[in-house]
Amino acid sequence: MNEQPLKIMVIDDENIVGKRLKPALEKTGDIVEAFEEGETALARFAQEPFDIVVTDIRMEKIDGIEILERILAKSQRTKVIIITGYATVEIAREALSKGAFDFIAKPFKPSDLRQIIERASKELRS
Amino acid sequence: MSIIIIASDTAEIEHSIAQKVAAAMDYQLLDRRILEDTAKKYQIDPGKLADAMKTTPSLFKSLSSGQWRYLLACVEAHVLDRLLADKIVCCGLSAHLYVTGVSHALNVRILSGDDSQSEKERENRLQQRKKWSMAAYNEDETELSRYDLVINLDQIDPAEAVKTITGAAGYRKFQVMTYSMKCLSDLALAARVNVALLKTMTDISVQARDGSVIVSTKAGNRQKRKKVETIKELAGKVEGVRYVEVHVKKNLLGVTTG
Structure with a gap:
């Protein structure tokens, strides 16, 4: 049975992250949109919710924790995965307390993120 | 799922609370009983291992500084490998000093309500533990700000303490995540290498x-x-x-x- 493709949003102000993750995540047939600015991403999310949002934490204007809160306020079923190059116990715990699905430190392999997305996908489809 | 590490200035109280928390949460209890396995695994004298967990090396003791560090490294490596399994309550193995930077490890300090000892005895014991923890891990285990949760048994009875700990362990912030598991497996690998080199x-x-x-x-x-x-x-x-x-x-x- 064919499953519906997941709609995945990637938000990172480092252009290279979206460029690398988009094709890697699209390999399994999912639909991926990459954004470099939180505001643009949130505006897009307001038009149409995504199943999964992968967001960096440290970004100008809106940080990843605010994105997490605003996404979950709009769509509780969306799984938000935090990625960061500045991981600490405090930030990780804060992200989880605020509802992040998972938290992963950069650098990571696309396959590591894929595994998290598979888990998120199982929860979404259960 | 998380790891709960319980430390106290009184070993009996630490163990008793840990046992009750493990039973209440249906978690595995990891305590000093594993020292025998550690001794077998690394082919070392279990008596020396137990000794290393409470004393520091000195010119007058049979344990040299190098041996002492090696013995502690063996315990650390063994404990960290076991903690990778998750859903564990750990006590008596000083894990609160080397399981650092792991967000799903809830570090609890129990301040004992042990009336049988005088203030001076209690102070001496704290000073001993401070000296040991500083020598072993450069961490002062009596510094309360390093714990996630501190419970004073002079004010809270043990049954309430167990409830408080199990409640806190259920907080989302203490759940396993990819980052925290990776931190733990990195610590475990570093500990295994440490053992191989310190030998x-x-x-x-x-x-x-x-x-x-x-x-x-x-x-x-x-x-x-x-x-x-x-x-x-x-x-x-x-x-x-x-x-x-x-x-x-x-x-x-x-x-x-x-």
Whole structure:
């Protein structure tokens, strides 16, 4: 049975992250949109919710924790995965307390993120 | 799911609370009973192992500083490997001093309501533990700000303490995540490498990340090359190690350190 493709949003102000993750995540047939600015991403999310949002934490204007809160306020079923190059116990715990699905430190392999997305996908489809 | 590490200035109270928390949460209890397995695994004297957990080396004791560090490293490596399994309550193994930076490890300090000891005895015991923890891990275990939760049994009865701990362990912030599991597996790998090196060397410090290991050590100019080669060879044999980098500081005393 064919499953519906997941709609995945990637938000990172480092252009290279979206460029690398988009094709890697699209390999399994999912639909991926990459954004470099939180505001643009949130505006897009307001038009149409995504199943999964992968967001960096440290970004100008809106940080990843605010994105997490605003996404979950709009769509509780969306799984938000935090990625960061500045991981600490405090930030990780804060992200989880605020509802992040998972938290992963950069650098990571696309396959590591894929595994998290598979888990998120199982929860979404259960 | 999380790891709960319970520490107290009184071993009996620490164990009793840990046992009750493990039973209440249906978690496995990891306590000093594993020291026998540790001794078997690394073929060391279990008596010395237990001794190393409570005393510091001195000129008047049979345990040298190098042996002491090796014994503690064996315990650390064994405990960290067991903690990778998750859903564990750990006590009596000083894990609160080396399970650092792992967000799903809830560190609890129980301040004992032990009336049988005088204030002076209690103070002496705290000073001993402070001295031991500073010598072993450069951490002051009596510093309460390093714990996630501190419970004073003079004010809270043990049953309430158990409820408080199990309640806190249920907070989302203490749940396992990809980052925290990776931190824990990096610590476990560094600990395994540490054991492999401390068996024959001293002045070793190991950090690991994703199978890459950085070993910091000291050596005189003459021993530097040989020491680097030996470290690379020994560390490279440890399961899970993909790459070894060695940083050598000059040993100003010119003493051979392994």
